[in-house]
Amino acid sequence: MYSKEYREKLTTPEAVAAKVQSGDYIKLGYFNGKPVTLIEALANRHEELTDVSLVGTAIVPPVPEVFKYPDSFNFIDWHWSKLTRMIREHVDNLSYAPVCYHACPEFVRNGTVCGGNEIKHVWQRVAPMDEHGYFNFGTNNSESLASFEIGKNRCVEVNKSTPICLGGNQESVHISMIDFIVEAPDDQQVFAAPEIPPPTEVEMKIANHLLDYIHDGSCLQLGIGGLPNAIGILLKDTDIKNLGVHSEMFVDAYIDMIDSGQINNSQKQIDRHKSTYTFALGTQRLYDWMNNNKGLASYNVDYINHPVVISKLDNMISINQALSVDLLTQISAESMGYKQITGNGGMTDFIIGAQWSRGGKSIICLPATHKDKDGNLVSRIVPTFPLGTSVTVSRHLVDYIATEYGVKKMKAQSQWARTEAIIELAHPQFRDDLIKAAQEAKIWRRSNKIE
Numbered sequence: 001m002y003s004k005e006y007r008e009k010l011t012t013p014e015a016v017a018a019k020v021q022s023g024d025y026i027k028l029g030y031f032n033g034k035p036v037t038l039i040e041a042l043a044n045r046h047e048e049l050t051d052v053s054l055v056g057t058a059i060v061p062p063v064p065e066v067f068k069y070p071d072s073f074n075f076i077d078w079h080w081s082k083l084t085r086m087i088r089e090h091v092d093n094l095s096y097a098p099v100c101y102h103a104c105p106e107f108v109r110n111g112t113v114c115g116g117n118e119i120k121h122v123w124q125r126v127a128p129m130d131e132h133g134y135f136n137f138g139t140n141n142s143e144s145l146a147s148f149e150i151g152k153n154r155c156v157e158v159n160k161s162t163p164i165c166l167g168g169n170q171e172s173v174h175i176s177m178i179d180f181i182v183e184a185p186d187d188q189q190v191f192a193a194p195e196i197p198p199p200t201e202v203e204m205k206i207a208n209h210l211l212d213y214i215h216d217g218s219c220l221q222l223g224i225g226g227l228p229n230a231i232g233i234l235l236k237d238t239d240i241k242n243l244g245v246h247s248e249m250f251v252d253a254y255i256d257m258i259d260s261g262q263i264n265n266s267q268k269q270i271d272r273h274k275s276t277y278t279f280a281l282g283t284q285r286l287y288d289w290m291n292n293n294k295g296l297a298s299y300n301v302d303y304i305n306h307p308v309v310i311s312k313l314d315n316m317i318s319i320n321q322a323l324s325v326d327l328l329t330q331i332s333a334e335s336m337g338y339k340q341i342t343g344n345g346g347m348t349d350f351i352i353g354a355q356w357s358r359g360g361k362s363i364i365c366l367p368a369t370h371k372d373k374d375g376n377l378v379s380r381i382v383p384t385f386p387l388g389t390s391v392t393v394s395r396h397l398v399d400y401i402a403t404e405y406g407v408k409k410m411k412a413q414s415q416w417a418r419t420e421a422i423i424e425l426a427h428p429q430f431r432d433d434l435i436k437a438a439q440e441a442k443i444w445r446r447s448n449k450i451e
Contacts, residue, residue: 013041029124033140035157079343102305122151168297199230217267219244245275310353318354331393338388383437
């Protein structure tokens with residue numbers, strides 16, 4: 001039925017890139033929704049263009065060709081990946097945009113994302129069109145449909161390796177909302193992590209502490225990193241059952257828990273019997289497993305991440321990771337000094353939503369130490385943050401903090417109690433120095449809790 005319209009809109013990446021003019025903003029799909037052939041065609045026009053801005057989130061391979069031409073292109077990334085950090089070491093035409101993830105569709109619709117300028121072009125990688133004229137966004141729902149609602153020169157790049165991720169809501173775009181279609185080469189694959197590294201000993205210790213906070217019927221949100229896999233490994237050896245998933249990110253750690261029946265979503269107050277999420281990133285095993293999986297539901301991020309929606313789920317357990325914590329129990333989860341590492345993403349969204357949930361808890365986790373480039377042990381619990389470090393989470397919003405040395409309740413505690421608790425979560429090697437710093441700042445008084 002839609003084959004004629006498809007043929008009429010089918011064109012080349014070069015023809016679409018030719019519509020870009022100097023000063024234009026291009027909204028890209030996030031994560032694996034970033035097109036490849038379109039960006040390559042745009043980069044080939046670098047001699048003709050200046051001040052073209054591309055807006056995306058969490059760059060995954062391949063590296064966009066536009067970074068080679070800083071006089072022509074700027075790239076705005078709303079949440080930095082490991083690859084984003086690596087690119088930033090070598091280029092100057094890359095910047096971070098601080099956002100709360102649930103608000104991204106609003107920023108797209110009202111033009112805030114482009115500083116009030118019009119989004120002239122919307123480019124996104126999608127799965128092949130189905131018989132009803134829809135192109136599935138695959139693992140990249142987020143604010144995708146909002147972009148197609150308001151954008152000009154809307155183009156999809158069809159990639160046959162994109163998994164079909166069922167909704168939910170707003171998981172697809174209809175051909176009637178698309179101006180141009182390009183097709184990626186048949187052998188072009190979406191990025192997949194080669195493997196998920198096994199959890200470290202420290203991550204297993206933290207996960208073991210967290211088991212005390214997960215019970216029958218809990219609904220889980222797990223962040224990125226090795227900790228979700230550690231939790232999954234340990235949960236398998238418990239009799240905890242009837243778990244649910246309502247998570248910004250869908251990761252490999254969920255697969256075995258769902259296949260075993262430990263996660264069945266039967267106790268959720270909304271979206272019962274469905275694991276809900278807004279994007280996924282992981283191995284090829286994950287993408288193959290997600291393809292046409294009727295137990296999953298992909299939703300727009302202003303649904304999944306909205307604190308009011310999250311709060312409707314009883315016993316919501318939100319588990320996120322931080323980079324460092326200071327003695328005031330402020331959380332830095334995105335930068336070290338002025339150096340951007342990652343981003344806020346949906347961390348604040350789920351911290352608030354989980355605490356509004358009946359029986360819910362927000363737990364912020366981090367290893368107590370890390371090793372610097374010279375191999376020296378460095379505490380992640382610090383008297384004060386280095387100059388330029390972003391405070392991702394105010395101390396007023398912190399509920400629980402966990403390290404390999406335990407879990408401590410921070411919410412509604414006095415500053416003295418919070419300072420003492422965070423020192424107890426530090427590596428023993430650094431506790432005396434932290435106590436001295438706390439005494440000098442007059443935010444701690446001696447008790448017999450710390451040995």
